[in-house]
Each structure stands twice: as C-alpha cells, then as structure tokens.
Amino acid sequence: xADIAAPAPNWLDRLRPKSIGRLVTTILLFLGAWVxxxxxxxxxxxxxxxxxxxxxxxxxxxxxTFKGWDNYYGVIFEQPYLIFLMNSMIVCLGILxxxxxxxxxxxYALAKLKFRGSTILFGTVIAAITIPINVxxxxxxxxxxxxxxxxxxxxxxxxxxxxxxxIFLFRQFFRGFPDSIIQAARVDGFSEIEIILRLILPSAxxxxxxxxxxxxxxxxxxLYWPLIVVQSQDKMTATLSMMQYQSAFxxxxxxxxxxxxxxxxxxxxxxxxxxxxxxxGITMTGVxx
Amino acid sequence: MARLELTNIKKSFxxxxxxxxxxxxxxxGEFVSLVGQSGCGKSTLLRIIAGLETPDSGDIxxxxxxxxxxxxxxxNIAMVFQDYALYPHMxxxxxxxxxxxxxxxxxxxxxxxMRRVTPVGRRAQPQIRAEVEKVASQLRIxxxxxxxxxxxxxxxxxxxxxxxxxxxxxxxxxxDEPLSNLDAKLRVQVRAEITELHDTSGLTFIYVTHDQVxxxxxxxxxxxxxxxxxxxVGQPNALYADPANLDVARFIGSPEIxxxxxxxxxxxxxxxxxxxxxxxxxxxxxxxGIRPEAISVSNAAGLAALEQPVKGPALSFTKRMIEDxxxxxxxxxxxTHAPDGLVRIRAQKSGVYGETGALSRAKxxxxxxxxxxxxxxxxxxxxxxxxxxxxxxxxxxxxxx
Numbered sequence: 001x002a003d004i005a006a007p008a009p010n011w012l013d014r015l016r017p018k019s020i021g022r023l024v025t026t027i028l029l030f031l032g033a034w035v036x037x038x039x040x041x042x043x044x045x046x047x048x049x050x051x052x053x054x055x056x057x058x059x060x061x062x063x064x065t066f067k068g069w070d071n072y073y074g075v076i077f078e079q080p081y082l083i084f085l086m087n088s089m090i091v092c093l094g095i096l097x098x099x100x101x102x103x104x105x106x107x108y109a110l111a112k113l114k115f116r117g118s119t120i121l122f123g124t125v126i127a128a129i130t131i132p133i134n135v136x137x138x139x140x141x142x143x144x145x146x147x148x149x150x151x152x153x154x155x156x157x158x159x160x161x162x163x164x165x166x167i168f169l170f171r172q173f174f175r176g177f178p179d180s181i182i183q184a185a186r187v188d189g190f191s192e193i194e195i196i197l198r199l200i201l202p203s204a205x206x207x208x209x210x211x212x213x214x215x216x217x218x219x220x221x222x223l224y225w226p227l228i229v230v231q232s233q234d235k236m237t238a239t240l241s242m243m244q245y246q247s248a249f250x251x252x253x254x255x256x257x258x259x260x261x262x263x264x265x266x267x268x269x270x271x272x273x274x275x276x277x278x279x280x281g282i283t284m285t286g287v288x289x
Numbered sequence: 290m291a292r293l294e295l296t297n298i299k300k301s302f303x304x305x306x307x308x309x310x311x312x313x314x315x316x317x318g319e320f321v322s323l324v325g326q327s328g329c330g331k332s333t334l335l336r337i338i339a340g341l342e343t344p345d346s347g348d349i350x351x352x353x354x355x356x357x358x359x360x361x362x363x364x365n366i367a368m369v370f371q372d373y374a375l376y377p378h379m380x381x382x383x384x385x386x387x388x389x390x391x392x393x394x395x396x397x398x399x400x401x402x403m404r405r406v407t408p409v410g411r412r413a414q415p416q417i418r419a420e421v422e423k424v425a426s427q428l429r430i431x432x433x434x435x436x437x438x439x440x441x442x443x444x445x446x447x448x449x450x451x452x453x454x455x456x457x458x459x460x461x462x463x464x465d466e467p468l469s470n471l472d473a474k475l476r477v478q479v480r481a482e483i484t485e486l487h488d489t490s491g492l493t494f495i496y497v498t499h500d501q502v503x504x505x506x507x508x509x510x511x512x513x514x515x516x517x518x519x520x521x522v523g524q525p526n527a528l529y530a531d532p533a534n535l536d537v538a539r540f541i542g543s544p545e546i547x548x549x550x551x552x553x554x555x556x557x558x559x560x561x562x563x564x565x566x567x568x569x570x571x572x573x574x575x576x577x578g579i580r581p582e583a584i585s586v587s588n589a590a591g592l593a594a595l596e597q598p599v600k601g602p603a604l605s606f607t608k609r610m611i612e613d614x615x616x617x618x619x620x621x622x623x624x625t626h627a628p629d630g631l632v633r634i635r636a637q638k639s640g641v642y643g644e645t646g647a648l649s650r651a652k653x654x655x656x657x658x659x660x661x662x663x664x665x666x667x668x669x670x671x672x673x674x675x676x677x678x679x680x681x682x683x684x685x686x687x688x689x690x
Contacts, residue, residue: 178372178374180370180371180372180374181374181375181376181377183336183339183341183368183370183374184368184370184374184376184453185376185387186340186341186360186361186362187339187340187341187361187362187366187367187368188362188387188388188391188453188457189361189362189388189391189392190387190391191396194391194396194399194400197400197401198376198379198401199376199378202377202378203377203378
C-alpha cells in the first residue's frame with residue numbers, strides 16, 4: 001500500500017539526478033546541446049525579423065516586428081525555389097552515382113586483388129585525401145573555362161566524381177569480406193565484375209548507405225564550388241540561392257536567414273525520417289559533416 | 290573423372306618458401322588426403338590445384354594435359370571451403386544454381402535479374418532447376434532450397450556447399466578442411482557421408498585436413514606434409530605401421546607414438562636394463578618408437594592378454610594416471626629407468642577389470658614390448674631398418690634381465 005501512497009509526480013522523480021556526477025554530466029551535455037542548437041534557433045528567429053533587427057544590439061529571440069511572412073513568401077514564391085531544389089538534387093545524386101561507380105571497383109581492387117604496386121597505389125589514394133578542393137579549384141576553373149563548360153551541371157559535378165574518401169572507406173569495408181567466398185565464386189566461374197555486382201555489393205549496403213548520406217549532405221551544403229562555376233539563376237543550387245540577397249551595398253538578412261531555413265529544411269526532414277541511417281553514416285565515415 | 294599429376298610444384302610468398310618441390314600422382318577416382326599441421330602448405334597446394342594460386346614452378350596435369358594456364362572455372366574442379374563460402378545473399382537454390390548459370394549463360398544473361406528476362410536465360414532455367422533439385426534430394430536438402438544460408442545449421446550449410454560443388458559435375462573434387470567447423474558428433478556423420486559420396490560418385494577427391502584421424506579413416510592414400518615438404522605418401526596403414534621418419538610416426542596415430550632412448554648393441558637394443566632382441570643397423574644411441582598398443586601389461590592387472598602374448602624381457606613402468614575409454618584403458622606414466630619420457634599404453638580391458646582394482650592400486654607395472662611392432666630412428670629421425678634376432682637370444686636376454 002505504501003507504494004501507491006508514494007509521491008504522485010513520478011516523472012519529476014525520474015528526472016531527479018541519481019548523483020552529483022550525473023548532475024554535472026547532464027549540465028555539460030545540456031550546454032553542449034545548446035551550443036549545437038543555438039545557431040539554428042538564431043537562424044529561425046532571424047528569419048522572422050526585418051533586416052535592421054537581425055544585428056540589433058537589443059537582441060531577443062522573439063522578433064519585435066514580425067516579418068516572417070514577407071521573408072518566407074519572398075524566398076519560396078518570388079524566386080524559382082523548386083528549380084533550385086531540383087538543381088541541388090541533380091547535382092547531389094549525379095555526384096553520388098558517379099562516385100559509387102568509380103569508387104566501388106577501385107576499392108575492390110585495392111582490397112582484394114593482388115597486383116604489383118597495389119600498396120603504392122593505395123598510399124597515393126590516402127595521400128590524395130589530404131588535398132583540399134581549394135588547391136585544385138583554380139586549375140579546374142581555368143580548365144572548365146577553356147572547354148566552355150562553365151555554368152553547367154557537368155562543371156558542378158566534375159571535381160567530385162572520384163571520391164578518394166569513398167575508395168578508402170569501401171576498401172576498409174571490403175577487406176572484411178571473406179576471401180573464401182570470392183575464391184568459391186572464381187571457381188564457380190564468376191567474372192570479377194560479377195563478384196562485385198552479385199556478392200560484394202549486396203553485402204556492402206550499410207557502407208554504401210552510410211557513404212551516400214555523407215556525400216549527399218556534403219554536396220547539398222556545398223556553397224564554395226557552385227559559387228565559383230554557376231553564373232545563371234537557372235543552374236543555382238538551393239544553397240547558392242541564399243547568396244542572392246547579398247550585394248555589395250546591401251544585404252537582406254531577414255530573407256537570407258529565411259532562405260537558409262528553407263534550404264536546411266529538406267535535410268532536417270530527411271534526418272527525422274532516416275535518423276538511424278544518418279547516425280550510422282556519420283559514425284562509420286568518421287567525419288562530421 | 291580424372292587423373293591428376295603434380296610435378297615439382299614450388300611456391301613462395303615473398304621470401305618464405307611454402308612449398309618445396311612437391312610431386313604427387315593421384316589416379317582416377319582415388320581419395321587422397323593432404324594432411325599436416327597448420328602452416329604446412331596443404332591449403333596452398335589445394336588452392337594451386339584449384340587455380341586460385343599460381344605456383345612459382347612446376348606443372349599440374351589433368352588427364353595428361355597441363356591446366357597451369359587455365360582459369361579456375363575452366364579446370365572443371367570443384368572446391369568445398371572450410372567456412373563453406375556460401376553466397377550470403379542468395380537462397381540455397383540460387384547458391385547451388387550459380388556454377389551452372391555461370392557455365393551455361395552468356396554474361397549479359399546472367400547479370401542480376403536478366404535470367405528471367407532474356408530468352409537464353411528462360412530456356413536454360415528449367416534444366417538448371419531440375420539439376421539443382423536432383424542434387425539437393427541426393428543430399429537431402431531439397432526442403433531447404435528457398436532458405437538463406439544464415440538460416441541453416443552448420444551441417445546443412447556443409448551439405449549445401451557440397452551440393453554447389455556437385456551440380457557442376459566436376460572432374461576433381463577438392464575439400465579444404467570441410468569438417469573443422471562442425472561439432473564432434475556431426476563430424477563423424479558427415480565423414481561417413483563424404484566417404485559414401487566418394488564411393489557412389491567415383492570422382493577423384495583431394496581432401497585437406499589437419500586431423501590425422503579424418504585422413505586415416507577416409508582416404509585411399511594419405512600425403513603427409515610438413516613445412517612445405519612432402520614427407521610420405523601411402524596407404525593409411527602404411528603410414529602408421531611403416532613411417533619413413535620420426536615426424537611421420539609422431540603425426541600419425543593417436544595417442545602419439547612413445548619415444549624412448551635406446552642403445553644399439555651387438556645382441557640387440559638396450560632399453561633401460563633389458564635388451565630387446567632386435568638387430569638395427571649401426572651402433573650407438575637410437576630412438577625407439579613404441580606405439581601405445583605395442584606395450585602389453587600382465588593380465589593380473591585386470592587387462593586382457595594380447596592374442597599372442599609377448600614372451601620377452603619385462604620392463605618396469607611407473608604409472609601416473611589411468612584414462613578409462615570404455616572398452617580399453619590408456620595408462621600414462623614413464624619407464625622407471627627414464628622418468629622424463631612420457632609413455633602411454635593402450636590396453637584392452639578383460640572381464641575382471643575393475644573387480645580386482647589391481648590396476649588402480651598398482652604404482653609400478655611390469656610391461657613387455659613387442660619387438661615386431663617397434664620402430665627405430667636415428668638421431669636425425671630417419672627410420673632404421675630392423676630385424677628380429679634369433680629366439681635363443683631372447684631367452685638369454687630374458688634370463689639376464
């Protein structure tokens with residue numbers, strides 16, 4: 001009977017920290033979470049404000065003048081927002097597809113085939129991971145100008161079609177695939193391409209999914225390269241479209257933030273639906289996007 | 290059905306030589322086991338036969354034709370792997386159909402999904418299915434055809450692996466430790482099934498194992514490898530009774546052969562304070578190999594006498610422990626004169642074993658060695674020929690002892 005008579009709000013009871021250590025941990029985690037979440041809150045809050053209020057010294061989360069409708073209406077209806085989304089989609093999927101087509105056979109060869117120079121080749125792949133895009137972007141840009149392919153989907157995808165990171169990731173993953181199955185397949189008459197298609201690929205689904213999430217998010221969020229090679233509005237990606245409200249003389253911050261919110265939204269929604277996949281993608285690739 | 294000849298196969302990985310000049314002839318329909326400790330090169334040799342590794346030198350002939358430069362699939366050799374190597378994402382039926390699909394359909398028709406769409410694929414499909422079902426029912430796995438390998442027990446997977454190799458009607462059947470992942474009871478059962486499969490199919494079998502019992506019980510001939518050298522090839526009994534050297538004698542037989550230090554004298558081999566009436570070439574120290582059943586204990590201990598009781602010099606034996614194996618016992622201990630050498634004796638129980646309790650009470654036993662069953666090796670472990678000396682010598686030495 002004493003059990004039933006016990007203090008009623010047991011949800012509060014559950015929240016009560018079990019020890020000082022736990023309390024400290026919780027506070028630290030809470031602060032960490034705040035650091036992560038605050039920029040988003042700020043972004044959403046600013047997207048509802050008029051420009052002059054965004055960097056007002058008298059800062060508040062709740063906008064004093066609500067300009068949310070104007071900002072969002074402008075972003076979604078006064079510019080071809082769906083075209084931007086489609087451009088982002090085409091570029092991200094295109095990059096991902098070609099990355100998979102190039103990386104999987106390369107990774108299989110590095111992981112499972114014995115050939116002269118494979119160690120050196122793999123070392124080169126590792127070394128290539130360290131080269132940032134900024135180093136190669138000028139020669140790439142000049143090259144694209146020369147062949148007259150600036151402002152095309154091809155130009156937006158070209159630098160990313162071979163991902164050394166994908167080669168590295170898949171190579172590590174494929175190394176765990178049993179050699180005996182590959183040998184059995186060779187005895188049974190599989191060609192190497194069939195070994196990849198019929199045996200390696202089905203077993204690599206987790207790695208492929210993980211890398212897909214990683215690659216898709218990275219290129220969805222990429223501002224740098226589209227900014228360099230895209231000139232016309234009909235080739236703009238969603239992320240790039242945020243830049244439209246900036247000019248040398250004046251920046252409409254309210255709309256820029258509204259635009260940022262709208263661009264982030266598809267990723268956030270996708271994350272909510274496929275949270276497990278995202279987390280696996282980020283932990284497996286070992287890189288926070 | 291094929292005769293397989295290996296001539297002077299050599300293989301090294303980097304600086305490590307794995308196989309030194311291996312030559313082996315396997316006749317049509319023969320069951321040959323490659324046996325040896327792990328790392329002796331037996332699996333490498335098997336993979337060379339399969340075409341998964343290329344030897345540095347030497348040749349592989351199948352029915353007199355070199356297959357050295359043919360790809361594994363063109364050798365018409367089937368292989369069963371230790372971990373079964375089933376294709377994890379395919380059903381049992383698909384697993385078994387794969388070798389036929391690969392052999393009969395052109396590349397475009399066997400890509401995933403294309404078999405049902407292309408005319409060639411659709412024409413070949415019923416025949417492939419019929420053949421898979423036939424082999425499946427032979428191996429009693431026809432009810433499992435729709436399952437995935439992960440849903441099967443070890444024994445069932447083993448059978449699927451056998452089935453996948455059988456459907457293609459191979460000329461030579463290679464098996465790489467196929468029983469080592471099974472539990473002990475199942476192992477005995479599958480062992481019998483493989484032997485039966487060999488008898489009914491009449492195929493040439495090459496079987497790799499580290500377990501000498503498997504090799505001895507299943508094969509027509511056993512090839513013993515050690516550190517890349519072929520030590521001896523012969524019928525199981527020949528390897529047991531007539532080993533070429535000490536390594537072979539040690540490897541074959543369970544429990545292991547007992548080794549005692551002896552001395553070659555003019556009138557026989559001196560072991561402790563007895564002289565065995567055996568003439569061995571040369572003089573000086575000799576290693577005496579004594580199989581556990583070559584030693585007999587007096588039947589006072591409750592043990593059955595040997596069919597032909599050994600008359601000869603008795604040795605004193607200090608008992609340490611008895612292992613009761615049911616119909617027989619294994620007595621662990623050492624010859625009293627040589628406390629360092631572990632000696633095991635295998636003896637049949639008599640009807641009175643256990644009633645008298647004589648064996649468990651005894652600390653020292655008088656044991657006799659059967660001179661005809663003893664093996665002699667020189668200091669390097671090479672076998673020495675031996676012949677029994679005249680019976681008169683026996684009695685005199687017995688008297689002397």
